[in-house]
Amino acid sequence: MIQQIVKLARALDRHKTSYFLGLVTYSILSSSVSIITALMISTILNALDGKDMNTVILLCLQFMLIIIALCTITPITQYWYGKSVKTVMNSIRLRVFRHMEKLPVTYYENNHSGDSLSRITNDLQTMENAYAGEAQTLVSLLANGTISAIIMFYLDWRFAIAMIALGFASTYVNTRYAKPMRKISAEIQEKSSVQLERLSNLVAGTQVSRTFQMVDGMNGKYQETTGMLAQLSMLRAKKNAYLTGTNYLLLWINNGGAFIIGAFMMFNGQISIGSLLGVILLLENVTNLFRNLGMFWSNVQTALAGADRVFELLAHDPESDRYPANVREEAASSATKDSMIELRDVSFAYQQGKNTLDRVNLLVGRGQVVALVGPSGGGKSTIMKLLLGFYPFAAGDIRVEGRSFADYTLEELREKMAYVSQEPYLFDGTIESNIRYGKMDATDEEVMEAARAAYAHDFIMEQPEGYETLVGERGVRLSGGQKQRIAIARAILKNAPILLLDEATSALDTDSEIAVQRGIERLMEGKTTIAIAHRLSTIEKADLIVVIDRGTIVEQGKHEELLAAGKVYSGLHQIQKQALDELIQGTA
Numbered sequence: 001m002i003q004q005i006v007k008l009a010r011a012l013d014r015h016k017t018s019y020f021l022g023l024v025t026y027s028i029l030s031s032s033v034s035i036i037t038a039l040m041i042s043t044i045l046n047a048l049d050g051k052d053m054n055t056v057i058l059l060c061l062q063f064m065l066i067i068i069a070l071c072t073i074t075p076i077t078q079y080w081y082g083k084s085v086k087t088v089m090n091s092i093r094l095r096v097f098r099h100m101e102k103l104p105v106t107y108y109e110n111n112h113s114g115d116s117l118s119r120i121t122n123d124l125q126t127m128e129n130a131y132a133g134e135a136q137t138l139v140s141l142l143a144n145g146t147i148s149a150i151i152m153f154y155l156d157w158r159f160a161i162a163m164i165a166l167g168f169a170s171t172y173v174n175t176r177y178a179k180p181m182r183k184i185s186a187e188i189q190e191k192s193s194v195q196l197e198r199l200s201n202l203v204a205g206t207q208v209s210r211t212f213q214m215v216d217g218m219n220g221k222y223q224e225t226t227g228m229l230a231q232l233s234m235l236r237a238k239k240n241a242y243l244t245g246t247n248y249l250l251l252w253i254n255n256g257g258a259f260i261i262g263a264f265m266m267f268n269g270q271i272s273i274g275s276l277l278g279v280i281l282l283l284e285n286v287t288n289l290f291r292n293l294g295m296f297w298s299n300v301q302t303a304l305a306g307a308d309r310v311f312e313l314l315a316h317d318p319e320s321d322r323y324p325a326n327v328r329e330e331a332a333s334s335a336t337k338d339s340m341i342e343l344r345d346v347s348f349a350y351q352q353g354k355n356t357l358d359r360v361n362l363l364v365g366r367g368q369v370v371a372l373v374g375p376s377g378g379g380k381s382t383i384m385k386l387l388l389g390f391y392p393f394a395a396g397d398i399r400v401e402g403r404s405f406a407d408y409t410l411e412e413l414r415e416k417m418a419y420v421s422q423e424p425y426l427f428d429g430t431i432e433s434n435i436r437y438g439k440m441d442a443t444d445e446e447v448m449e450a451a452r453a454a455y456a457h458d459f460i461m462e463q464p465e466g467y468e469t470l471v472g473e474r475g476v477r478l479s480g481g482q483k484q485r486i487a488i489a490r491a492i493l494k495n496a497p498i499l500l501l502d503e504a505t506s507a508l509d510t511d512s513e514i515a516v517q518r519g520i521e522r523l524m525e526g527k528t529t530i531a532i533a534h535r536l537s538t539i540e541k542a543d544l545i546v547v548i549d550r551g552t553i554v555e556q557g558k559h560e561e562l563l564a565a566g567k568v569y570s571g572l573h574q575i576q577k578q579a580l581d582e583l584i585q586g587t588a
Ligand SMILES: Nc1ncnc2c1ncn2[C@@H]1O[C@H](COP(=O)(O)OP(=O)(O)OP(=O)(O)O)[C@@H](O)[C@H]1O
Pocket: 109, 350, 351, 356, 374, 375, 376, 377, 378, 379, 380, 381, 382, 383
């Protein structure tokens, strides 16, 4: 608990002073009304008791001034405090977002997107409650209770001791509720994130779920999580209700005790009416401290459970800037200067002990086109992902322009590469902005030039708003071929020396296919290309064909050489050619 509060305080960062200033002043001022009222009643009654009218008038004037000052300053501190909370949360939100941008690809592979969304929405919201509601409650309770207790001791110490003893009983009862409450709150946060995961599955996969009539199954799963969430929330509400009931009982025990002791002391002339009323009014603040401290304890658990999940995300190591130095030293000694890309004995495993790539060696000369082919699951995409620096490899080295991967930062490496994936990802926005991601400072003319080279300009101009047409989430408002051409235009604009191309497996209609193919040819001009190739034309024209099966290169060479060898490639080629012939016959 203390650790978490320290973490919350640290997360305030440079806004610490402003936040604490706002928190303390606003909490004290906003809760001081009851103390001032008690003091006013007590002192004025005592003055009235002594029939001292001058003092009564003076006291009334003094209290009026205090009240005017409070009415002016309290709203200012309230605004200041609210503003600091929003500033703090804004900076934490940005920090979380930036951290999420830097998290390694593996993080997103191992965690559902709904979980990440839940952390940046639900959990950050409960964290805000800790900074806003809970922190203010704590400071108000402590300040109000302590100041009231001091005044009570000053008015009558015996009475004060009796009251505080009663108060301790309430705290004990309340703290007993805290631990289970925290456990329930943590479970609720977790289940909320599962609920969001299921919801995002439904939204993202809506076409598939409708086509495969999965709606009932998905409904069932969603209902199951919602049901669990409702049960947990009811359990928390039940425990809270018990706590409230117990607290009411304790409050009346305290009040009853105060009444009996006060009446007895007054009867014996040991306390004046003003002091008695003052103490009784202040007593509420002290019992509030004990009673609500317990309630606070249990409420703060919810906020801390949310903050925990945010800190957990922030504690996850970001993608490292570059690969470790031990790889660099080993590689530097044997660098090959004239190659563009070189893989030397590269091994890699997604799961420990099970190599997905095993001692892969590959040499790609400047300006060459290399086609990666082979059975599904052989490791072609994994080679691409390693080149893009998504995972550190376990052994061996990759060199780009003769320099080891370890000599580059990942940013520098990615700068040298353009990647066109099988299913291009378009961001929600305009066609123009989607192309511009290739080079953020490109001129409009450059963007258009890239679109022309990608054979996309004509179809863009046919859209209702041309380059300003919105593509929709993931580009849903465009056809597969149009999306591919926009992705090609983006890569052309980037103009990186290395092109990583993952060709689409599904053929487009003839016109679209020709346009995409031409676009790709323009994109490949003057570049070193590694392509996961499915089109026979790309494969046959490649300078080098590399056949990958079960994580190793089983064959490499030119098309004719490999055909003549009559091994794996010629078999694959035969199957592919047959499929193509059947397709052509079918459409004839
Ligand atoms: N993120 C991942 N985590 C764990 N295993 C993975 C991951 N990505 C791929 N694999 C596994 O690694 C192996 C190689 O996959 P990869 O995607 O590189 O094959 P591929 O040759 O590109 O296949 P395809 O032609 O079907 O796209 C497969 O067995 C696959 O299940």
